[in-house]
Amino acid sequence: VIPRLASGAIAVDAMGGDEAPAEVVRGAVEAARDLSIPVVLVGQERALRRRLNALRPLPSSIDLVDAPEVVRMDDSPLVVLRSKRRSSLSVGAELVRDGLASALVTAGNTGAAWVTARAVLGMLEGVDRPALAAILPGAGGSTLLLDVGATLECRPHHFRQFAVMGSCYAASVLGVPQPRVGLLSVGEEEGKGGRRLQEYFRVLDSAGINFVGNIDGRDLYGQAADVVVCDGFTGNVILKVSESLGEMIISTLADEARRSPLYGVGLVVAKGAFRNLRRRVDYSEHGGAPVLGVNGACLIGHGRSSAKAIRNAIRYARSYADSGILERMAAQIAQVEAVDANGPIRRPGR
């Protein structure tokens, strides 16, 4: 039974994530209470009702929709799609498809999430392949990297569509005026990176976006661009290598602290600095990764999302849903593809 939902509510997959449902429910309640965003929790009703009762008094703008099945973090996306049609993930996506919610937030199985979003919501008109866009934090701001795993092997026009979608998202949801869009490459000069990269460069250069050229891997965390485009294989590797390197650094420092009491004292005193560092580099704190190219707003948070990360993701999902970005993306892609058939369009301001 679908209850009467608050208009424009954000559907939250309450069963997805390492800390689900506890942290997810807490984050959702905080968003409803502190940010006045109507939220629909989707998941196993009895378990969720118990969690909610423990958090009373509850804001009135929090609702609940039952979904009996749970997607596990290690479930194969295609198995989920075929055999878990009544999961919190599927039911949440259906709420968005049917206009009963304006966006979906999940911290669950990433592969299952974008595959389900694509299957349930369908593709945005004119878009061939979905892209998962991750927010990479940096010392002076953040960079939107896409694709990070939805489309492993890309053709040039996929790069163009990713660039347009990433640019739209950065402008409309992240609030970056005239986002600088770069192409991940080896070296900065045009013509670097082999034949395939040169073709991508040519295509982005005529995509009607603020294309700033090649971005060397060295500059990815240096805010050389607001949006960086790469294929899903490379992007996925970047994301995971970054995470694993960060963990290696932390564990090496912990090791040093154990070996030298003096270093240990120093590191304990500086603990707050590490906490702040972690906050700055943890992309879950930055609102989650949008699945771009599907016909609806869907944000995927990190599996380890805390209540605060869920709250942030809900806030971004609200901006995403309110931005009217889907129509704009579709229009811009239609325009670029049409012009491409006739000749290149020039980018603005150059």
Place this chain on the structure above:
Amino acid sequence: VIPRLASGAIAVDAMGGDEAPAEVVRGAVEAARDLSIPVVLVGQERALRRRLNALRPLPSSIDLVDAPEVVRMDDSPLVVLRSKRRSSLSVGAELVRDGLASALVTAGNTGAAWVTARAVLGMLEGVDRPALAAILPGAGGSTLLLDVGATLECRPHHFRQFAVMGSCYAASVLGVPQPRVGLLSVGEEEGKGGRRLQEYFRVLDSAGINFVGNIDGRDLYGQAADVVVCDGFTGNVILKVSESLGEMIISTLADEARRSPLYGVGLVVAKGAFRNLRRRVDYSEHGGAPVLGVNGACLIGHGRSSAKAIRNAIRYARSYADSGILERMAAQIAQVEAVDANGPIRRPGR
């Protein structure tokens, strides 16, 4: 004029690197003195003689060969190849080609170095494309990653050749018995990573090496394999992103230290822990990146190589030259390619 060189000496490009020639000359003198490795410094004779004089008394096993031209860090590799034929890099490679030195060490322009090594030394028989192999340090050991930038776009048999070469290098030079060789992928299961990756998997699985399957980006710094194979574009991006992320973390912590005097004190007390961390993660300390697939031993150190890093690279170059690995690599590749024409060979121990 080529002097009578000590037999088996290591040629060192004295003009290559951000700190050249000062640190390079110091490192070379240390290797000759402390490790008893005969070294030939190649570069602008007058400048080098002045540096050497300042380091007296000199070990007898250090020699000097004049090369008037200098390759700058931002020179285009192809321009170097065409117009700087008398650079320290070219002359050093020629010493190896002509049997006057047993290996070349350079901390200069990476692209120019491998392009020159390939042009001067030629390819090893049966090898189609060169691979640059970087040593990624981890908390519990290191991983050899190849290719990191010499062959940006790969065919399946390039992956096979990289795997065989990387396995030989890890076994013979790095001293890893039966090196575990993995394929960089997204997810660990066979069949992950798209069609192209599946083809690479199939080829590595029948390459007669100790193939351990897919390695997820998350496990790259976790010693899940001793050798990891990927295309040069992905490897180059990984290397540069890792470096840039490390720098971002350090600069963020420095920033925190400025903002909070307490954190600052803690970080100063723990300074030695960071120094040790830096030592463990700085790949220049681990002996430089070999150019595999060329017919001679050539190691490329990090541009920022210190005297100690140069000394280490010379030590590894000596092991490389003494290992007799080139013949073994060529034989193994010939075998694998021949069997491939007739059917798969099985890997050992499975």
